[in-house]
Amino acid sequence: MEKPTPIKRHEALKPLSRDHHHGLLLCWKIREGLKRGVSLERIKKYTDFFFTSQLRPHFRFEEAEIFPLLGEDHPMAQRAINEHSRLESLFKEEAGEAGFHSIEKELNRHIRFEERELFRELQETVSEEKLQNITNKEEEIITPDPDDWDDKFWQETSKA
Template identity: 50%
Template sequence: MKTKPIKRHQALQPLSRDHHQGLLLSWKIRTGFAKGISVDRIKNYTDWFYKIHLIPHFKEEEKYIFPILGNDNELDKKAIAQHRRLDRLFNSSLELKKSLNRIEEELEQHIRFEERVLFNEIQKVATKQQMEFILEHHKETKFLDNNTDTFWE
């Protein structure tokens, strides 16, 4: 059964596009392992992606998006806990292959949760003013990939 695409509010669309890049990161990690690429090469790319894209993305969500539901909201708490877990995995230097495997799995699960559950709830409860605030304060930038080592090709 094919699921109907989610109609995402304009204010959240840039973050959803970021999520697409995160899903691609998971795919790149899987592809790298399938091709027998060294863990160090994959880790170099994930370190770059984390620093340049994920840290700002997490900060943006936590500052402008999650507060719409309130600090005590269980969905917010879950998303923030997942951010912290992913932060730890990206910053881990022990058992790199295991950490990368967990990043690949947990990042994808996290994105699916935000897209299918959290963002839908935010769209239901957010006021017009809150969405306008997000639009005013979030400046979308075009995703520029790091093509120094395209191990996934």
């Protein structure tokens, strides 16, 4: 079976793809924390930090700079905005195992949609000039390193 060809990402979108990679790692960390029997409070502290320092600025940037390139009525842009809103609600809910499963599942699905569909649409329909205009703008947003967190619960030996 052939491996799928990696998607060639436009330079302007690469910082967002790096953010998406960190988001997928968050999904993995949630799964690992739950599998290892880590207290939900510890997972919640990290997901709160991650949402506030990483996802919220990322969502705001996409909504202000990226999605308008497709047009405000574009169905993919509308879908992404709706998913951002849903994810924000999930992150604000009380910590519970089912809530963490929902965050992990929905964030993973959202990132895959943006990477595989929305970004491809951007690259195929938006002019090079417009894409160049956003190059490096996302990197101007200074956020802490998502791995700069003392409680690395996802590395603990399983308690189960």
